Amino acid sequence: MFENSDRTNLNELGEFGLIDHLTQSIQLTQKSTVKGIGDDAAVLDFANKKTLISTDLLLENVHFDLRYVPLKHLGYKAIQVNLSDIYAMNGIASQVTISIGLSSKFPLEAVEEIYEGALLACQNYNVDLVGGDTSTSQQGLVLSVTSIGYADTDAIAYRSGAQEGDLICVSGDLGGAYVGLQLLEREKQIFLENPNIQPDLEGKDYIIERQLKPEARKDIVELLASLDIKPHAMIDVSDGLASEILHICKASNVGCKLYEEKIPLDPMTYETAREFGLDPTVCALSGGEDYELLFTVPQSDYDKVKNQMEITVIGHITEAAAGYQLISKSGNVHDIKAQGWNAFKSEE
Amino acid sequence: MFENSDRTNLNELGEFGLIDHLTQSIQLTQKSTVKGIGDDAAVLDFANKKTLISTDLLLENVHFDLRYVPLKHLGYKAIQVNLSDIYAMNGIASQVTISIGLSSKFPLEAVEEIYEGALLACQNYNVDLVGGDTSTSQQGLVLSVTSIGYADTDAIAYRSGAQEGDLICVSGDLGGAYVGLQLLEREKQIFLENPNIQPDLEGKDYIIERQLKPEARKDIVELLASLDIKPHAMIDVSDGLASEILHICKASNVGCKLYEEKIPLDPMTYETAREFGLDPTVCALSGGEDYELLFTVPQSDYDKVKNQMEITVIGHITEAAAGYQLISKSGNVHDIKAQGWNAFKSEE
Structure with missing residues (x-):
């Protein structure tokens, strides 16, 4: 999928370098996002609304097969699947976090593609990416997404x-x-x-x-x-x-x-x-x-x-x-x- | 670690059975928890406080080695590591979600031990477990924890x-x-x-x-x-x-x-x-x-x-x-x- 000449080794960047690289283009658009990526936790303000939280784990060869799932689509779908849980409460999703664990055999370009898909989903749905974690994985590709949203108390549909x-x-x-x-x-x-x-x-x-x-x-x-x-x-x-x-x-x-x-x-x-x-x-x-x-x-x-x-x-x-x-x-x-x-x- | 006679096969329970089994003893104690596990998303009420969110991914043989980490300790530590990020904002943690991916070769008792440690941490720190995900993993053990907390705007320390x-x-x-x-x-x-x-x-x-x-x-x-x-x-x-x-x-x-x-x-x-x-x-x-x-x-x-x-x-x-x-x-x-x-x- 990636030619050797196009590969950037993840080891060269280190964890903080990778996070900086991936998150530099993130723009926050939600009024409820007080502080996104870059501190110990994101800070959100839902004023007098209720806060909604949902989380999903997506594992290679259990939830997806990289032999036919393009990485950008995977990033897009990982976000959609999770936003869907917020909408299923009759709420509006406003933020997500995405954690990625991947073998150091993946080049930087692979993580970029996942992120690109995730950010496109965020953009299309007016959601801010406000946190996450990246790590090497000795197993397959691991994605964990948490979505956060809000709703008026009366609107929530259980x-x-x-x-x-x-x-x-x-x-x-x-x-x-x-x-x-x-x-x-x-x-x-x-x-x-x-x-x-x-x-x-x-x-x-x-x-x-x-x-x-x-x-x-x-x-x-x-x-x-x-x-x-x-x-x-x-x-x-x-x-x-x-x-x-x-x-x-x-x-x-x-x-x-x-x-x-x-x-x-x-x-x-x-x-x-x-x-x-x-x-x-x-x-x-x-x-x-x-x-x-x-x-x-x-x-x-x-x-x-x-x-x-x-x-x-x-x-x-x-x-x-x-x-x-x-x-x-x-x-x-x-x-x-x-x-x-x-x-x-x-x-x- | 587990004798064969003590093993309960995860396949017998299925995903929903497992979730029911693990979560039946969870008691919610936080005023801010409106609805915990059991719907598409948890519902939280932080009134006029700011909401804090942090997430961590913990992967076998990267973040922990099961050859010397007891599973109950692993569950306990996974929660602590994540709560720490909320305290690091000078906030109070109030809820967590925990997602677990594990090989079906692990017996039910293994997941129970992880959960037991996680719930003990929640209890000791006055935190509600309000969501998560469980899945089979074709590789090693995967844990993803998201913690949620709150703070007055003036109190938050960046x-x-x-x-x-x-x-x-x-x-x-x-x-x-x-x-x-x-x-x-x-x-x-x-x-x-x-x-x-x-x-x-x-x-x-x-x-x-x-x-x-x-x-x-x-x-x-x-x-x-x-x-x-x-x-x-x-x-x-x-x-x-x-x-x-x-x-x-x-x-x-x-x-x-x-x-x-x-x-x-x-x-x-x-x-x-x-x-x-x-x-x-x-x-x-x-x-x-x-x-x-x-x-x-x-x-x-x-x-x-x-x-x-x-x-x-x-x-x-x-x-x-x-x-x-x-x-x-x-x-x-x-x-x-x-x-x-x-x-x-x-x-x-």
Whole structure:
């Protein structure tokens, strides 16, 4: 990936040199950032708002495969995945920290690319990068991101707020990131068997982007505010629709009824899933990594959401005793079970 | 370390099962914690205080060696190291998040021990554990801790606030953690050569504890407040006194004069350093991991600090042009250079 002549050895810079180098171009834009990188801790001012904190760990060969994930995309995605958790509280993300552990065999240019992607994500989402840590790693590439945001007390949407009769809504479309991953995995296998064959991803941009360069749904949080909708409950779709709706139902002590025909699927997701012999609905239910927002709103908000292009009503909240139901296109009733991605699942 | 009969396989629990298991005993005690673990993000309320954030990445065989670091101590130290950054802002830590990546070859009991140590640190320091992430790691053990705290705007002590004439103060004593590490490394080598020889650490408890179970100096932040002292500048000693005083001087655009004879050394640190043929002063200057607080106060505070057992005045701040000087016991003047631990240093 990096020619020898382009390589700058990390050892030459040292830890402080590296931090200075990487952070010199960072510009702070958030009013709530009092002090960013350069002291023992960042200093933030959220005045009379609540502070929101979330953190994620991303490990090579567990969460990403450098054989098809470009480093810049990795940096971008690491930030998006974490911002998504703040939006999932119906809050606004304002700062992030990013820690990077990497083998000293990586050249400086590799860290720069990760940082470049991370900073682009920060810029696109109006977030300040205010801290982090860099270290050598004897293992693989390690990324840890913490995101910080804020919300008015009344605006915060917990998983536990869903009420019987609420409409279940989801933003965007589902399953694309998972189908994109299948495509990248297939091309990787072909490449490993014959390195002369170039990957054939033509016309598949959308689902490849869903996997490699997800966009957290800040716009939905803003849209809901502009529609004067306070979601009763909210979560982001990182492990698949099934796993997430169960989180909401269990935290809220309610049941749900989802309609398969309502689940939003992009045509490319649908077609490509079929090519792989996969059920597109299963990809949406169990695929994960879509980073859409799943939320419930009172029925009285139906008129506000029904004509929103980016929001689909896919079912409603029921009493707990009714269980967790998926009504198939043919009218059959299925129990919803979480089969999302499990970070401790044995490798087959 | 773990007999097979005592092992619980992480795969049996799955990620959510593991999180539930680990977090079930967590009690929240901080008024500022509105919502801890269990949603997309933690929710905190700092009312009209400033929010402080710091994060650290700890990687196996870079920051710790499991051949002599017990897992419970590792969890304890991971939290302390991070809390120290909040105290170094003259703030009070109130929450932490901890992310753990570990090979599925580790049994559940291993994660429990790390958590147990982390929770003990939280309990001892009045801090709530409010979030984190757990994941399998295909390589070694990975820990990432983020600490969150608060301070009144006027109380925050940046690195950049030192003024000419300020007294340079340090808490506790220095060099012990480094000398303790030498001792542990020596016993490891002996053990590797002959596993029948038990480690000989008798009478060395203090410096072993300095390395394995450091205590962040919350008490100093509280002491300074009770003495009505607002430090002009402050930093914690993680990379050695030399590196830290240079950080303060460069950020504040000032010089310094330190007196070797004033640098506080515990007698056991001194003796053991000598046994290893090391200069005890060099251990204090370049050793690191002491997690003491280094700070400057105006000369007018001299009467307040002079009789404090836990605070030593080791020099004063000069104009920038005077440089960074160490006056040796024999009266010679040396330039202070940072030779602290470098996370990107090549392994010898």
